[in-house]
Amino acid sequence: MQDLKALQKALSKARKVVITTHHKPDADALGSSLGLAGYLQKKGHEVAVITPTDYPAFLSWMRGNDNVIVFNEGNEEKSAALVAEADLIFCLDFSALGRINELGELVRAAKAEKVLIDHHLEPEDFATYTFWSTEAASTAELVFQLIVELGDRQVVGKDIAEALYAGVMTDTGSFKHPSTTEYTHRVVADLIHLGADVHRVSKLVYDNNTLDKLRFIGYALSEKLQFLPEYNTAYIAITAEELERYKSRTGDTEGLVNYALSIEGVVMAALLIDRTEAVKISFRSVGEFSVNTFARENFEGGGHKNAAGGKSNLSLDETVDKFLGLLPKYKEQLQAKVLIYQ
Ligand code: 5GP
Numbered sequence: 001m002q003d004l005k006a007l008q009k010a011l012s013k014a015r016k017v018v019i020t021t022h023h024k025p026d027a028d029a030l031g032s033s034l035g036l037a038g039y040l041q042k043k044g045h046e047v048a049v050i051t052p053t054d055y056p057a058f059l060s061w062m063r064g065n066d067n068v069i070v071f072n073e074g075n076e077e078k079s080a081a082l083v084a085e086a087d088l089i090f091c092l093d094f095s096a097l098g099r100i101n102e103l104g105e106l107v108r109a110a111k112a113e114k115v116l117i118d119h120h121l122e123p124e125d126f127a128t129y130t131f132w133s134t135e136a137a138s139t140a141e142l143v144f145q146l147i148v149e150l151g152d153r154q155v156v157g158k159d160i161a162e163a164l165y166a167g168v169m170t171d172t173g174s175f176k177h178p179s180t181t182e183y184t185h186r187v188v189a190d191l192i193h194l195g196a197d198v199h200r201v202s203k204l205v206y207d208n209n210t211l212d213k214l215r216f217i218g219y220a221l222s223e224k225l226q227f228l229p230e231y232n233t234a235y236i237a238i239t240a241e242e243l244e245r246y247k248s249r250t251g252d253t254e255g256l257v258n259y260a261l262s263i264e265g266v267v268m269a270a271l272l273i274d275r276t277e278a279v280k281i282s283f284r285s286v287g288e289f290s291v292n293t294f295a296r297e298n299f300e301g302g303g304h305k306n307a308a309g310g311k312s313n314l315s316l317d318e319t320v321d322k323f324l325g326l327l328p329k330y331k332e333q334l335q336a337k338v339l340i341y342q
Pocket residue numbers: 022093099120281282283300301302303304307308309310311
């Protein structure tokens with residue numbers, strides 16, 4: 001981190017700290033937030049973690065979960081006060097304030113110094129301190145690196161190590177995505193050394209399904225998965241009624257898009273879900289096709305080259321039509337040979 005010395009100075013006395021992360025936090029968002037929170041608390045700071053929305057139940061085992069303030073669950077005023085009074089606000093795992101909904105403008109207006117720790121493409125310039133690398137496989141990896149650079153590796157105990165490990169594990173697709181590096185494994189080796197139980201974390205995050213969720217995956221794969229070989233594209237569109245029918249909870253659709261991506265020859269996969277307030281879309285790709293660009297250009301979104309998200313205010317059917325209508329424009333890119341298969 002370039003401004004390490006200045007940040008170190010800012011943290012040299014007890015501060016009021018707010019940590020926030022993106023809409024519908026995933027394991028990297030929440031794990032990096034609670035890992036950092038655990039560390040800063042141990043260093044004597046007063047820390048509040050505020051999430052814009054709720055997050056999956058399979059993350060609730062993380063230490064500090066019970067004190068997380070969910071902004072849109074009646075905590076708007078409390079959050080606004082904490083943000084306004086903070087000395088430092090850490091923004092984790094997102095690159096633009098729009099990703100934290102109404103909290104974004106509160107953070108922008110706050111007098112606090114802001115610290116951005118993130119690995120998404122094209123960050124907005126709003127932070128005082130930026131610790132940002134698109135090379136990093138996860139934000140949790142960056143948080144660990146920051147703690148080490150601050151000279152505090154030994155402060156990390158089992159709870160912090162496991163929260164951070166969960167972030168690295170999920171954002172690398174369990175160490176399978178191209179973002180997984182030798183450094184990632186070194187970080188993980190350190191986290192294990194510091195107490196992370198990899199089996200425990202993996203069971204808690206991945207083997208926490210309800211029967212409804214598994215039936216829903218079965219239904220989505222057998223009835224809803226569409227494959228367009230001409231465009232090397234597969235997609236799944238889920239209606240609000242289907243979510244209700246399978247009692248879908250936050251996080252239950254996570255990972256579904258990866259099944260579509262796993263079809264032989266598929267270059268882009270999309271999962272379109274009618275979330276009522278908007279259609280939320282998850283994009284995944286393999287090789288050079290950038291779903292970050294695709295999401296940015298067409299669906300007010302972004303993310304990483306091979307994993308991005310976006311939204312649409314059209315109906316689900318209209319959104320699917322828009323998506324399908326765009327494919328001819330990208331046909332050449334979608335048909336380009338994926339080098340790793342050569
Ligand atoms: P997911 O499909 O798992 O929700 O998100 C994939 C990646 O894209 C994550 O890194 C996530 O932070 C990012 N992402 C998801 N939705 C959006 C969005 O609406 N806007 C932007 N800029 N990024 C998104």
